[in-house]
Amino acid sequence: MTDWKARTRAVHGGVRRSQYGEVAEAIFLTQGFVYDSAEQAEARFIESGPDEFIYARYGNPTVRMFEDRLAAIEGTEDGFALASGMAAVNAVLMATAKPGSRIVAARALFGSCLYILDFLAGFGVEVAFVDGTSEAEWRAALTPETDLVFLETISNPTLEVIDLALVSQLAKAAGALLVVDNTFATPVGASAAAQGADVVIYSTTKHIDGAGRGLGGAVLGSAEFIRGTLEPYAKHTGAAMSPFNAWMHLKGLETLALRVRAMAESAARIAAALEGHDKLARLIYPGLESHAQHAVAARQMDHGGTMLALDLAGGKDAAFAFLDALKVPVISNNLGDAKSIITHPATTTHQRLPDEMKARLGITPGLVRLSVGLEDPDDLIADISAALAVI
Numbered sequence: 406m407t408d409w410k411a412r413t414r415a416v417h418g419g420v421r422r423s424q425y426g427e428v429a430e431a432i433f434l435t436q437g438f439v440y441d442s443a444e445q446a447e448a449r450f451i452e453s454g455p456d457e458f459i460y461a462r463y464g465n466p467t468v469r470m471f472e473d474r475l476a477a478i479e480g481t482e483d484g485f486a487l488a489s490g491m492a493a494v495n496a497v498l499m500a501t502a503k504p505g506s507r508i509v510a511a512r513a514l515f516g517s518c519l520y521i522l523d524f525l526a527g528f529g530v531e532v533a534f535v536d537g538t539s540e541a542e543w544r545a546a547l548t549p550e551t552d553l554v555f556l557e558t559i560s561n562p563t564l565e566v567i568d569l570a571l572v573s574q575l576a577k578a579a580g581a582l583l584v585v586d587n588t589f590a591t592p593v594g595a596s597a598a599a600q601g602a603d604v605v606i607y608s609t610t611k612h613i614d615g616a617g618r619g620l621g622g623a624v625l626g627s628a629e630f631i632r633g634t635l636e637p638y639a640k641h642t643g644a645a646m647s648p649f650n651a652w653m654h655l656k657g658l659e660t661l662a663l664r665v666r667a668m669a670e671s672a673a674r675i676a677a678a679l680e681g682h683d684k685l686a687r688l689i690y691p692g693l694e695s696h697a698q699h700a701v702a703a704r705q706m707d708h709g710g711t712m713l714a715l716d717l718a719g720g721k722d723a724a725f726a727f728l729d730a731l732k733v734p735v736i737s738n739n740l741g742d743a744k745s746i747i748t749h750p751a752t753t754t755h756q757r758l759p760d761e762m763k764a765r766l767g768i769t770p771g772l773v774r775l776s777v778g779l780e781d782p783d784d785l786i787a788d789i790s791a792a793l794a795v796i
């Protein structure tokens with residue numbers, strides 16, 4: 406399987422067939438597993454092999470198929486699935502940080518990630534934030550005392566792109582573990598692991614589900630990290646992925662590359678159609694040459710991403726009028742869905758940030774985030790243009 410390309414691994418990776426030889430993967434909706442004998446039960450508790458299970462909080466065949474398939478796509482030795490993206494972030498940070506550890510993080514993080522880092526600071530973990538797009542700030546912050554570096558490759562909602570090759574080189578020199586939340590970039594077309602991330606996290610709730618159905622998260626890395634560091638924490642603290650969600654996300658992986666490419670192609674067309682529009686103060690899309698980190702994005706990904714950010718010149722009133730006038734995208738706060746989704750971060754996902762922080766992160770009152778779905782891009786462009794015209 407290792408010489409298959411990612412799309413082939415996405416369809417056949419991790420398959421475990423039962424004695425019935427089913428084509429579509431089975432959902433093993435079971436908490437426990439029966440042993441042939443007391444001796445076998447004892448042996449399995451001492452050491453269980455890759456196809457030997459004990460309890461669904463520790464592992465389950467359907468969840469294992471999902472973990473193995475995603476690891477095969479990302480190109481890591483192993484993976485562990487959890488109940489949500491946040492459970493995955495939490496498990497990685499809790500399993501690695503100790504009082505006195507130093508974590509350096511890019512400041513433009515998903516709000517719940519900031520919450521966990523704050524929480525750790527309360528337990529004596531030193532947390533330093535940098536502007537993830539500034540080489541000088543990374544160089545200054547990544548001292549030899551640094552234990553862990555945490556960043557999102559494409560930030561939410563302003564779509565800053567962080568240079569993984571640069572940060573991984575600096576993290577290695579500092580002896581720090583590089584943990585990358587690669588949810589926005591997706592595993593399609595570019596592996597964060599291949600570009601130097603030691604540990605890669607996905608909220609599988611997003612593009613991997615792809616149809617807005619269920620929560621999930623995954624951590625990918627070396628067998629030593631996944632089995633030695635992460636699994637002991639994850640299996641004892643209970644945020645196990647449900648076998649049903651694992652099955653949905655496993656099937657989501659089969660079409661992920663096709664969906665992400667279609668979404669990114671539409672996003673690029675929408676960006677090109679709207680660039681320079683007189684109702685927009687800014688249009689942010691990593692695939693456009695006008696994007697501040699376009700060169701990094703082009704080197705790091707073979708698509709420009711599935712998300713756009715538009716800053717309406719008329720501020721909050723214009724943003725609200727725009728959202729209310731759209732007929733195709735739905736107003737919601739998820740992303741990576743087949744349905745295009747429009748979000749006003751300043752009043753929803755990022756509402757709780759202090760104004761000064763919003764300003765620093767570029768979350769202006771006019772900013773809207775568009776997750777481009779699988780609709781016909783011509784319908785999206787017509788709908789967005791009509792909604793801009795009524796403001």
Ligand SMILES: *Cc1c(COP(=O)(O)O)cnc(C)c1O
Pocket residue numbers: 489490491492515557561586588589608609610611620621622
């Ligand atoms: C959604 C998201 C998360 C959290 O994932 P959940 O599945 O909602 O817990 C973390 N990081 C990023 C970048 C996300 O978009």
